[in-house]
Structures are given as C-alpha cells and as structure tokens.
Amino acid sequence: MDTFIQLTVDALTLGSVYALVALGYSLVYGVLKLLNFAHGDVFMVGSFVGYGALQALGGPVSPVVPVWLLLVLVTLAAMAACAVLGVAIERFAYRPLRNAPRIAPLISALGVSFFLSNSMQLLFGAQQRDYKSYSLSGGSLYFKGFDIGSVHVPLLRIITVVSAFVLMIVLWFLVNRTRTGKAMRATSYDREAAAMLGIDIDRVIVFTFVLGSALAGAAGVMFALRVPTFAAVGFTIGLKGFTAAVIGGIGSIPGAMVGGLLLGAAESYTAGYWTTTWSDLVVFSILIGFMIFRPQGLLGRADIRKV
C-alpha cells in the first residue's frame, strides 16, 4: 500500500508538470491549429530563467527574501520571460507563415526548437543547473509536509501540485469567464468569422502564446526545483507534454489537464510496478494507441466534416 501511495504522489507531481506543458500545446493548437514544437524548449528556458533569478536573489543557501517569496518571485520571473519569448516566437517564426501551407509553420516550430536548445547550450554550456532546493531553509521543503501511513509527502511536492492546479484553474477562468477568453474561443471555432465580428485576431493569438508560454515557464521552475535542468531537457519534456495533450484531446483545456495527470500516472506506475527501463516505451505506446483508436483524445471533439 505504501508503494502505491508513494507512486501516486510521484504521479501527481510529474503529471502536474506535464499538464502545464500540455496546456500550452492545447491552447496554441486550439486557436491556431499549430503544433508548437518549440514549447518544450520554452519550458527549458523557463527553468534556466528561474535558476538565474534564484542566484540573483541570493541563491538557495542565503536568499535575501523569505523562502516562500523567493519561490513566488522565481516563478514569476520565469513566467514573464517565457511570455516575452512566446510573443517573439509567434511574431517572427509563426505569423509570417500564417497563410502558408500547414507544414511550413510546423517546420518553423522545429527550427525554433533546435535554435533555442542550441542557443542555450552555446550561451550557458551543457552542464546541469541544480536549484539545490534541498538547501533552501535548511531542507524544510523536504522535511516538512505530511505523512500518509509511512509515506512522507514533502512540502516541495505539495507546492508543485497545488501551484499547478491553481494555475490551471486561473487559466480555465481566463478562458471561460473573460472577454479575452471568449475571443480566444471564438477564434478557435472560426478565425475568419471572429475577424469579421471585429475581434483582433493578432491580439488574441499573441495572448494565447503569452498564456501558454507563461505556463511552460512555471512548469520549468516546478520541474527544476526537484531535479537539475539542462539545455537538452526541453525535447523530452516537450514530447511528453505533447503526448499528454494528444491523450487528453489536443485543443481541449480540461483534456490537457487530464492527459497530463494520466501520463504522469502511466509513467510512475509502470516504473514502480513493472520496470523502470520501459516506462517511456509504455508512455509512447499509449500515444500510438490513442492515435489509432481515439485520435480525438479523451475529451477532444471528433473532427466532423460535412460533405
């Protein structure tokens, strides 16, 4: 039972990060019908910005602000930087190709992905950056928390999961309860019609990228608080975030959340109960299974074409 509880905690932690990444994919696909393959590298940049912000605020051993404020500031810095990066990517890599055949922005997205990962490696080297969160406040992020049976759930994991859920709720609220969110939904249904109704499409698309990239930045910080980050990490995490988005239903926000959590569970339980060697194999087999048997994902809509 303890193993199940521990693996569930792992699944929630991992799944929360994947869900945040998947949301970015779903948001952009929903509005632009574009698979933003650079999204994983935006996540990576966010983790690096968070690392830089952490050092600027005194580092993990002697931060100049209380730990809770440090975490908030580091996350906000990463979100802001990634939002700006997202706007730049949209402006220079995707907007000029908006009316081009769909493969063109896809290739551009791949190019941006390689550009980002190699640029970061060139600028900062290939070595891993460790937030050393164990040193924060004398290890309290690890030692504090609560116990379920003999399983200790550390504060760091609680922060990761709760923060991810809060961000998802904020996103849901933005998309469903605000005028801008309504404009985003209208654009995703029919871009031309939305434009004809006076919606500023460019502004909506930029806002979408801001939202998605900011979430990726936050995910980057949450990830790097627990494990070291490096320039090549974006590829794997991006791939898993994309898988989560597809499983949940690409273009569906609730689907992205569900997909992320499911993916985290699949990876965690496979590693725990079967074999750690094949957890990635299982994850991507699930992706293939969904593509074949339910391509619209769990909560996505089937693509109906009128003849």
Add this chain to the structure above:
Amino acid sequence: MKKGITLAVIAALAVAVAAGTANGSSKVAARSQSVSCSSTLKIAFVAPLTGAAGFLGTEQLTWAKLAVATLAKPLGLKIQLIQGDTPVEQGAAPAQALAQKYVADKTVVGVIGPSTSGAVAASTQTYFQAGMAHISPSATRVDLTYTVNGVKEGTPAFFRVVPADNIQGPTDASYMVNTLHVKKVVVFDFQEPYSQGLSSQVETYLKAHGVTTIHLSAPNTTTDYSSYVTKVPSDADAVFFPTQQPPAAQTFAEQLVEQGKTAIMFSSDGSDAPTQYNKPGGYVSNFAPDITGIAADQAVIAQWKKANPGQSVGSFGPPTYGAVQVLLNAIHLACVADHGTLKSRADVFHNVKKVAIKQWILGGSFKWSTKTNDPLNTKFYIFKIQSDGSYKLVG
C-alpha cells in the same frame, strides 16, 4: 560473350589500379607521417569539456597544460596541446569525429584520452589503425585492456595510467561488505558501458559474499529518480550508484532523503566532484589519492595553483599530468631512436611501454604491467563525504 570479356577486362584493370593505388597510398602515407622532432608536435587532449561531466575534462585540461608547459622543454620537445570535447550526453559520435580529425593531421603524434570509457571504445580502432598511441587518465572500463567474455574493446594502441574497474568494483564492494557491513544493496546501472561494467563487478562480489542485491537500470538521460527511489527497499543498507553525472548522484541522494530512505549512497569515480555531489554521509571511490599529502608533489602543486588561482586540487587532474608525462617521454624516446625525425606515429606508440617514471605524481613509481596496457600495482581509494561537503579519505 563479347560483353562478358569486356566486363572481365574492366574488372581486372580496376583491381590492378586499386592494388597499385593502395600500395602507393601506404608509401605516400608512410612518407607523409614523418615529421621533424624539432618542429612543433601536437598532442590531442580528448575529454568531456562541456556537459554534466565537463567538470572532469576541464580539471584534467589544467593539468595537461601544466605538464606540457613544464615537461616538454627539458625533453627537447616543442609541443602544442589541442583540445577535443566529448560531452557524455552526445554518446560516441564526438569521439569518433575527433579521432578522424586527429589521425588526418600528421603533426598529431599522440592523444591524451579519451577520458571516458565509451569514447575510448568508439575511437580506439581509428587511432590504432593510424598507429596513434592514446593514453587515458581516467577510462576505467575493464574490457578496454582485458578480455571479458571473449571480448576486448581496446586496441594495442590504448593505454591507461589508472587502474581498471576490475579493481574499483571489488574495492568498493569489499568496503561495503567489510566496513559498512551491508546485507542488502541496490545496484544501479545507466545503460552505458561505464556503469554496466562497474555494477556487474560490484554485484558479483557482493553476491559471492552473501549480500542480497537488487539491480535497477535507468536510462542515462534520467533526471527524476523518484520512481527508482520508490523501488529502493526501506531496509536496503546501501545504494551503489555509478553515475558519470555528479548532479544525478546529488539528486538521487536528496530524493532518498525525501522519501525517508536510509540507504547509504556509494558512488564511483564518475561522481567525484565535491562542488556538485556533496550530500553528507555518502561514499565515493576514485583511482587517485589526495596528492596534497605527497611531499614530492608540493612543487608541481604550487605551479598548478599559480596557474589556476582559486581552484582546489581534485582527483582527476594529477593522473592527467602523469599521462602527459608518459606520452612526452615516449615521444622523446622515439625521437632519439629515429635520430631527430619521427618516421611515424607508430614509433611513439611502440615506445610508450618503455617508459617508467621514478617519481610518480600519484605516489611511488610508475611501471607498466607486462601483461596489459595498465599500470602495475595500483589501487582505488574510498572517500566519505563530510558534513561540510568535503571528501575525506577513509579507505
């Protein structure tokens, strides 16, 4: 019929041309390989200079530079050290590419490295075919110089100045059994040659001494070890974690604490990096002692510190100094035998095993084993990580 005869004649001509060209090529190659010993000769230094193991290569490079700067001139040599980067994350490709590059340059007469076992395995054939001696200061995989299960990955042109894992593995396992008194150990490998060889050595020894072992295998690209930590039994005494990425060892150690596991972390020489892996209570093994305690090394340490202000002497650098010392002496011997003109790189390679060093930087003297291209009578050392993150020699 006519067509058949025509084709046969063309084929015969082609074979003749190829044979003639090949003969001509070898003669051309032999002529082009000779180089004057009074000209500037190049030594290539091949190590991970970036990436998770970049700390190892950059430390080794500082000692290689010192050795060239201080030892070449007394031997009558003008040496230029050129660098090649082999990040461990990129696998075998960089090592192969660098090997091709260096063998094509006739002024490169020897190689220090590659530093990692995987890079050696990937490039040793290329160096051997070019007659290029390559002396590694840190590649410890057993089958690079020994035949293991009928396979020997290394070539006669590969040498190393540090002991192989068939000494590290039993040393680590013996310490766990005799000093830590372990009964149950989780043994990791990372699906790459270095850790697989080492974990196999350790597991064999532990099992032979009645210790229960649990084997876990994680991809080299793993960053989050939570699921693996979950599989570590709460009654495990130790975890053998032979990673080449010290941040991974640090992460695993922290996640062990996170999940309330009490197993002791035991890592190998790949994790020896006090600035990156410093979780107190863990153990690390390495092939070099702390040379700051060796009286005969004080002068060279002072020179190194002057050239590298603010840095501390690590474990990977001094063997590199030794490797360069051996190579320079081999070049000198070859130059003397060839009367001032190196006829080919192979002359250097053939002189490597004639080198013996009376005052070896790692203590004592240096001699080659007569059976393999390994040093004679070497050992591994065990360090314990202290509460301040420093490493203390304990075995």
